[in-house]
Amino acid sequence: MAVFPQVRLRRLRRTEALRALVRENRVAVGDLIFPMFIVEGKGVKEEITSMPGIFRHSPDRLPPEIEEVARLKIPAVLLFGIPKNKDETGSSAYHPEGVVQQAIRVIKRSVPELIVITDVCLCEYTSHGHCGIVTDGQVNNDQTLPLLAKMSLSHIEAGADIVAPSDMMDGRVKIIREALDEKGFQHIPILSYAAKYSSAFYGPFREAAESAPQFGDRRGYQMDPPNVREALQEVEQDIAEGADIIMVKPALAYLDVIRQVRNAFNYPLAAYNVSGEYAMVKAAVQRGWLDERRVVTETLTAIKRAGADIILTYHAKEFAQWLQDE
Ligand code: PBG
Numbered sequence: 001m002a003v004f005p006q007v008r009l010r011r012l013r014r015t016e017a018l019r020a021l022v023r024e025n026r027v028a029v030g031d032l033i034f035p036m037f038i039v040e041g042k043g044v045k046e047e048i049t050s051m052p053g054i055f056r057h058s059p060d061r062l063p064p065e066i067e068e069v070a071r072l073k074i075p076a077v078l079l080f081g082i083p084k085n086k087d088e089t090g091s092s093a094y095h096p097e098g099v100v101q102q103a104i105r106v107i108k109r110s111v112p113e114l115i116v117i118t119d120v121c122l123c124e125y126t127s128h129g130h131c132g133i134v135t136d137g138q139v140n141n142d143q144t145l146p147l148l149a150k151m152s153l154s155h156i157e158a159g160a161d162i163v164a165p166s167d168m169m170d171g172r173v174k175i176i177r178e179a180l181d182e183k184g185f186q187h188i189p190i191l192s193y194a195a196k197y198s199s200a201f202y203g204p205f206r207e208a209a210e211s212a213p214q215f216g217d218r219r220g221y222q223m224d225p226p227n228v229r230e231a232l233q234e235v236e237q238d239i240a241e242g243a244d245i246i247m248v249k250p251a252l253a254y255l256d257v258i259r260q261v262r263n264a265f266n267y268p269l270a271a272y273n274v275s276g277e278y279a280m281v282k283a284a285v286q287r288g289w290l291d292e293r294r295v296v297t298e299t300l301t302a303i304k305r306a307g308a309d310i311i312l313t314y315h316a317k318e319f320a321q322w323l324q325d326e
Contacts, residue, residue: 024305025305027300029072029320032310033075033312034076034078035077036065037054037055037082038058038062038099039056039058039082039099040081040082041084043061051275054278059106067111069114070114072320074320076116077107081124082099084099087126088128089122090122090124096158100155101155104155116161117164121165121166123213124211129212129213139220145169145171148165148176149178152180153185162189163190164191165192165193168193168223173190173192173237177242189245191246191247192243192245192247193247194231194235195223195234195246198218198222198223201274201275202250203276205274246270247271247272247312248269249272249274250272259307262308263307268309269308269310270309270312271306271310273300278315292318293322296319
């Protein structure tokens with residue numbers, strides 16, 4: 001093996017052009033998905049306190065937002081709905097005039113080629129804030145499944161391109177696949193939140209989506225953070241049930257999980273750079289403690305280096321703008 005002084009690793013670090021030539025990983029704008037919060041009502045655009053720069057929009061306020069996403073060449077958005085009425089069974093989640101269904105139609109009218117992905121989960125729609133039907137104080141897996149299928153179908157009928165179940169019920173990918181196929185939607189992909197951990201990093205999201213559980217927590221259905229073999233089982237099951245794209249969530253404290261999933265499966269892999277990860281960066285940047293552009297670029301690149309193909313991130317618009325400015 002050649003060694004110093006023949007080998008000098010610094011030779012390829014001397015200028016930006018040399019560094020760029022040997023760079024192993026890059027984030028492209030085409031890798032990004034921008035999550036958005038849609039609130040029922042008219043004329044609403046309100047900033048989320050713990051997520052500076054991220055807003056809740058009512059469907060009628062979406063067109064300028066969506067045109068900006070398109071101008072930045074971000075290929076896809078992920079929609080979360082915040083309904084006026086919540087009930088025990090989350091019925092506004094699968095109502096044809098539900099807030100997400102309205103938003104899908106508005107988006108498809110303004111930028112038809114933008115990929116519209118919808119989050120499929122009942123937590124924003126239930127009065128108790130859990131991701132499924134509650135019976136005897138427990139989230140009932142099998143009674144929740146048909147509602148998730150109904151919700152998925154209703155999003156696709158409104159014009160969505162991909163459904164993304166995030167509820168963590170066992171068997172949901174299978175039942176959603178069957179429901180879509182039965183109605184002639186064989187061509188619609190499922191992006192499954194396959195390895196979704198019960199994480200404290202979702203804190204700001206629950207404020208944004210008004211979806212905090214009213215009793216207990218989500219540890220009975222989301223994954224236990226110390227586990228990684230179990231993540232491989234989750235992914236294996238979801239692929240067997242028909243998932244087209246798999247996801248690991250959150251991203252930063254779980255880069256090892258992303259790498260292991262990447263090594264074990266030949267499926268497109270997404271990682272969700274979640275609300276708490278965004279909030280930490282924003283808070284430090286606001287205090288002048290971190291350089292935003294460098295920290296965000298380093299973070300998103302790390303998620304790719306770990307093995308993700310696709311990154312869901314609230315930084316998508318800023319990052320896309322920086323790429324355009326280069
Ligand atoms: C809905 C859902 C959550 C997130 C995405 N889908 C919250 C949760 O599970 O409590 C979190 C996203 C984020 O923190 O950015 N179940």
